[in-house]
Amino acid sequence: MSLVVTGATGQLGRLAVTALLAKGVPADQILALGRDEERLAGLAALGVRTQRVDYADRASLDAAFAGAERVLFVSGSEVGSRLPQHRNVIEAAKDGGVRLLAYTSISNADTAGLGLAAEHKATEEAIVASGVPHTFLRNSWYLENYTDHLATYLEHGAVLGAAGDGKVSAATRADYAEAAASALLAEQPAAVYELGGAAFGLAELAATVAEATGQDVTYVDVPAPELVSALVGGGVPQPFAEVLADADLGLGRGELYVDPADLAGLLGRPATTLADAVRAAA
Numbered sequence: 297m298s299l300v301v302t303g304a305t306g307q308l309g310r311l312a313v314t315a316l317l318a319k320g321v322p323a324d325q326i327l328a329l330g331r332d333e334e335r336l337a338g339l340a341a342l343g344v345r346t347q348r349v350d351y352a353d354r355a356s357l358d359a360a361f362a363g364a365e366r367v368l369f370v371s372g373s374e375v376g377s378r379l380p381q382h383r384n385v386i387e388a389a390k391d392g393g394v395r396l397l398a399y400t401s402i403s404n405a406d407t408a409g410l411g412l413a414a415e416h417k418a419t420e421e422a423i424v425a426s427g428v429p430h431t432f433l434r435n436s437w438y439l440e441n442y443t444d445h446l447a448t449y450l451e452h453g454a455v456l457g458a459a460g461d462g463k464v465s466a467a468t469r470a471d472y473a474e475a476a477a478s479a480l481l482a483e484q485p486a487a488v489y490e491l492g493g494a495a496f497g498l499a500e501l502a503a504t505v506a507e508a509t510g511q512d513v514t515y516v517d518v519p520a521p522e523l524v525s526a527l528v529g530g531g532v533p534q535p536f537a538e539v540l541a542d543a544d545l546g547l548g549r550g551e552l553y554v555d556p557a558d559l560a561g562l563l564g565r566p567a568t569t570l571a572d573a574v575r576a577a578a
């Protein structure tokens with residue numbers, strides 16, 4: 297079977313390529329796509345085929361999808377510019393006769409109000425309208441969004457957020473990637489997977505960091521504008537700080553909460569827990 301992974305030069309996409317290889321897919325059946333030449337060369341070293349594409353360049357996508365049976369379509373990273381890029385991917389998949397387009401979306405994309413969900417919802421709608429057979433891999437938050445900031449939590453003795461007591465079903469990129477590989481290879485993938493691990497609140501995140509490190513860390517809930525100011529003060533660019541604060545508000549409304557069953561089902565085991573991920577990062 298001819299499989300294509302877009303965004304393979306990124307963190308999730310590369311993990312999906314290695315998950316496909318680990319599942320026994322022959323390397324020459326995998327075509328890994330991305331823009332960054334250096335990271336494409338790194339993928340080629342795994343034995344897979346590589347090709348440079350830009351979602352903004354329709355001709356590059358047409359060339360990459362010729363003969364492709366199944367495509368793992370990793371959403372682009374240029375928030376705000378993604379819809380026209382994603383439309384190019386969808387149209388190229390349609391014209392190339394792709395038989396399964398597996399799109400990495402966001403939790404509850406059809407109903408969530410957080411800003412990040414809008415492009416995912418519109419992309420899902422465009423995929424449905426295209427008639428290309430599809431599966432939506434609606435990923436919740438990455439656990440790495442938290443574990444990558446352990447040093448900051450320890451420095452301040454605090455996890456700062458605007459999520460109230462909302463719960464997030466975060467899971468590791470590696471688990472989402474393995475699940476994506478399973479869905480891509482499934483005989484009859486579901487139309488929608490709501491993917492996430494065991495849910496936790498940010499107070500539990502703080503308590504877990506405290507337990508794993510033996511240091512005092514508590515959750516400090518602040519209004520969203522205050523969170524934006526604190527993030528900007530810590531060097532986060534204003535637009536991204538606003539996206540993060542908006543995501544916390546969505547988290548507070550339960551929009552990044554999902555039943556862990558879909559992810560566990562694709563993995564054939566429970567997802568990596570918050571405690572294990574924090575311990576590994578600590």
Ligand SMILES: NC(=O)c1ccc[n+]([C@@H]2O[C@H](COP(=O)([O-])OP(=O)(O)OC[C@H]3O[C@@H](n4cnc5c(N)ncnc54)[C@H](OP(=O)(O)O)[C@@H]3O)[C@@H](O)[C@H]2O)c1
Pocket residue numbers: 302303304305306307308309330331332333335349350351352370371372373374381400435436437438441
């Ligand atoms: N669930 C979450 O918590 C969460 C958090 C962050 C992001 N996301 C979403 O999940 C996606 C994957 O996450 P990640 O951590 O793997 O992100 P990442 O490491 O930034 O990787 C993004 C990938 O998308 C590719 N890409 C972006 N724009 C492109 C374009 N115009 N044409 C072709 N390729 C393009 C990048 O290619 P090059 O690097 O080669 O340019 C890279 O391979 C992100 O793109 C974003 O949509 C989700």
